[in-house]
Amino acid sequence: MQHYLKFQSVSKVFPGVKALDSISFEVNAGSVHGLLGENGAGKSTLLKILSGAYIPTSGEVEIDGKVRRFHGTKDAIDAGIAVIYQELNLVPDMTVEENLLLGHMPLRHGLIDKKTMTQVAREALASLSGEINPKSRIRTLSIGQRQLVEIAKALIRDAKVIAFDEPTSSLSDREVQKLFSVIKDLQGRGRAILYVSHRLEEVFQICDSITVFRDGRIVKSFDDMSALTNDILIRNMVGREIKDIYDYRERPHGERLLEVKDLTGPGLTAPASFEVSKGEILGFFGLVGAGRTELMKLVFGAEKPVQGTVSIAGKVMDASNIGSSIRNGLVLCPEDRKLEGIIPISSVSDNINLSVRRLFSRFGFFINRGKEAANTDKFIEKLSIKTPSSAQLLMNLSGGNQQKVILARWLSEDIRVIILDEPTRGIDVGTKSEIYQIMYSLAESGMCVVFVSSELPEILGVADRILVMRSGKIVGSLSRNEATEEKVLKLALPVSGNV
Ligand SMILES: Nc1ncnc2c1ncn2[C@@H]1O[C@H](COP(=O)(O)OP(=O)(O)OP(=O)(O)O)[C@@H](O)[C@H]1O
Numbered sequence: 001m002q003h004y005l006k007f008q009s010v011s012k013v014f015p016g017v018k019a020l021d022s023i024s025f026e027v028n029a030g031s032v033h034g035l036l037g038e039n040g041a042g043k044s045t046l047l048k049i050l051s052g053a054y055i056p057t058s059g060e061v062e063i064d065g066k067v068r069r070f071h072g073t074k075d076a077i078d079a080g081i082a083v084i085y086q087e088l089n090l091v092p093d094m095t096v097e098e099n100l101l102l103g104h105m106p107l108r109h110g111l112i113d114k115k116t117m118t119q120v121a122r123e124a125l126a127s128l129s130g131e132i133n134p135k136s137r138i139r140t141l142s143i144g145q146r147q148l149v150e151i152a153k154a155l156i157r158d159a160k161v162i163a164f165d166e167p168t169s170s171l172s173d174r175e176v177q178k179l180f181s182v183i184k185d186l187q188g189r190g191r192a193i194l195y196v197s198h199r200l201e202e203v204f205q206i207c208d209s210i211t212v213f214r215d216g217r218i219v220k221s222f223d224d225m226s227a228l229t230n231d232i233l234i235r236n237m238v239g240r241e242i243k244d245i246y247d248y249r250e251r252p253h254g255e256r257l258l259e260v261k262d263l264t265g266p267g268l269t270a271p272a273s274f275e276v277s278k279g280e281i282l283g284f285f286g287l288v289g290a291g292r293t294e295l296m297k298l299v300f301g302a303e304k305p306v307q308g309t310v311s312i313a314g315k316v317m318d319a320s321n322i323g324s325s326i327r328n329g330l331v332l333c334p335e336d337r338k339l340e341g342i343i344p345i346s347s348v349s350d351n352i353n354l355s356v357r358r359l360f361s362r363f364g365f366f367i368n369r370g371k372e373a374a375n376t377d378k379f380i381e382k383l384s385i386k387t388p389s390s391a392q393l394l395m396n397l398s399g400g401n402q403q404k405v406i407l408a409r410w411l412s413e414d415i416r417v418i419i420l421d422e423p424t425r426g427i428d429v430g431t432k433s434e435i436y437q438i439m440y441s442l443a444e445s446g447m448c449v450v451f452v453s454s455e456l457p458e459i460l461g462v463a464d465r466i467l468v469m470r471s472g473k474i475v476g477s478l479s480r481n482e483a484t485e486e487k488v489l490k491l492a493l494p495v496s497g498n499v
């Protein structure tokens, strides 16, 4: 069979890092090839080479039997390549059709031919999903819909190679299924597809073959999916056996520490109340859009509640005052760390040590460099953050490693209650299990851990108790012992059959 896309000894060196070391593998037309590997393994770097954003230090990319050298992204687009990044490249204030045809506007007598534009856009969108209006502004679309627009763009350009970098991390289950049916369709139309993900169950669902990366090298390529198991993949990815990634540890719970009472505000449709005891890990499950993030923002004070109270150890906090929350030891590690958390042009060390507490403390401007360096080293080791040094700029770290830096920042705080919103999104399996162990140790030291997740196995594996949200309200509470996948989903799903 003809290999449509071929990487031939591709290497990429950055100062202090060999991101890719002689990578060779092939992807056939009409197949989906999975790319797996730990954070910092080099997956995104390879896609950036494919897209023409990076020039390889050595080695070659072949398309349809011909060596292609890209000097920029335009060359790659012209060669029929589309790379769909996690941070989508659409212009939020322009319409869907304008985005679709950006740089390729149909002209008539030198003017933009609006009619043709709408028609081309409409046709491309119709083949993907009937529900997106070409006249809508990108800003008004969900992330899943925006992704479909990116795919439509690839269709309009008639891309033969389509690469996805962690496409599902912000999608609802329904959107994921939609995306998969679109990918199957592209496959049926003979496209060569590269698919990067940390979610193993997806890879089993959608890929025909897999390559596993570790530290910039290929560990193994698998052509026969039927012989593959989760355990084999994990062992190849992390280079060691992980028996039980949750490895749940039971622990006693102390007195009540966090109490949320009748909280109402933006995103909630009913007053929310819950309590968490010292030593307890409380999980919040719900479908994307169920109101979990909104509730957590209200609890933390990042959003102003209409009514209700949040208290810690019996002391009521000032509403919508993050400073008061942090001084009382309540912190929120937000979901959208890319937007809210990081300072890309500053170092790993500054990002870890730039604590909000430091900003709020009176003498915060006296920075203790020695202490900071020790703290940075501790977390680089504890969370296995992959970086050539603590002085590396955050923007040069891989996606998953940037996430770990933000987690380290919050873990550096002197806290009593930590709210983690999707703490393992974009994080590889090996580190996930380390993060769970950290959550257990935090709880064992007497803290409350509240965590929001859209991954049901993770919630069931780690939480002592699960609250389920649906359409802006808390609809159920299940203890660890009574919770099953079925019970939790039944509460979370919007359809009938709910209590
Ligand atoms: N522009 C850059 N400058 C310096 N180093 C870089 C740059 N881009 C990537 N790196 C380094 O190259 C290595 C591979 O990063 P890459 O982003 O490809 O990893 P990844 O496999 O996509 O990881 P993740 O799963 O976390 O997204 C990392 O060590 C990263 O820090």
Ligand SMILES: [Mg+2]
Pocket: 043, 044, 045, 398, 399, 400
């Ligand atoms: Mg990446």
